[in-house]
Amino acid sequence: MDIRDIFPDAILADAPRFRAGYASFFDPASGRYIHIPEKSLTDRERKLLSAFLTPADAAEKNRLNSTPEQERWHRYLLGGGPLPDGEERRIRFLHFFIQQPIKQQEFIDALQSFLQEGMVVVWLDENNGIIVERESAEPVAEEEWQSFIEAIQSDFYYDVYFYRGRFFPADEGLKDRFRREQAYFHTALKKIQSERLFNFERAFPVFLLLSDEETARNFLAEEWQELFAGDYELLSMIKLFIENNSNISSTAKMLYLHRNSLQYRIDKFIERTSVDIKTFHGSMSVYFICLFGEIVRKGDGFPLGG
Incomplete structure (x- = not known):
């Protein structure tokens, strides 16, 4: 019947x-x-x-999250579950969105030949998911993800979009960082569908432009704490470096620092934050956060929407 x-x-x-x-x-x-x-x-x-x-x-x-490790991550990110035990290395989330209805197992099979050991695929729903990547000596490069996306589209005719997140400590703030990256990814995806691989540097300015005042202020405040943790000396150095078109020599001279000393500090900032401020998009995104930090320091309020 x-x-x-x-x-x-x-x-x-x-x-x-x-x-x-x-x-x-x-x-x-x-x-x-x-x-x-x-x-x-x-x-x-x-x-x-x-x-x-x-x-x-x-x-x-x-059906989608059949292994215990997948279920633990799903419960942590979308439910009230705890952070999975034993996570000592920093974590990166690679968010993905598949536009068409698909057979998930086909996508998983294609991923298996590409994923490094220890990576975990967690489905958020039938079209959205993340790949949990633990920091290693040789993380998957952006160019490799771009090649994978092109192969998927060629072999299966899926419209697949990825957001390559930043490495974060596996601590109590990880879920909030996941939430921010989801917001950046899906906001940028609505307006820039010509891109297939997003990251913080490309998505953050779009997110700010499309957000209301309160949302922009809250996310800027969170990123200000994430990148600078209230360190105004670091803020001044990074801001000056960006304003000098990422020129190490001229910035070092203005700060009365040895060139190698400044180079070391810049490299450590990039390594810690996973944001490359030597690139145009990276410097632009961080510069917005520097401006927000200066406003906080001066106590002038937040002049958006005025």
């Missing part, structure tokens, strides 16, 4: 579609998803269906 004999407006599909106003279930016997308008279901019918079918959100979670 077809379930549509009982619920004529039910929708059968091969993939989950979490629509507002629909109750969704997974049928293990057929391997298909059943979506029924909420208005067509009584509480008794919903309970009866749940006894024989699996609610789609639970089925999807189990």
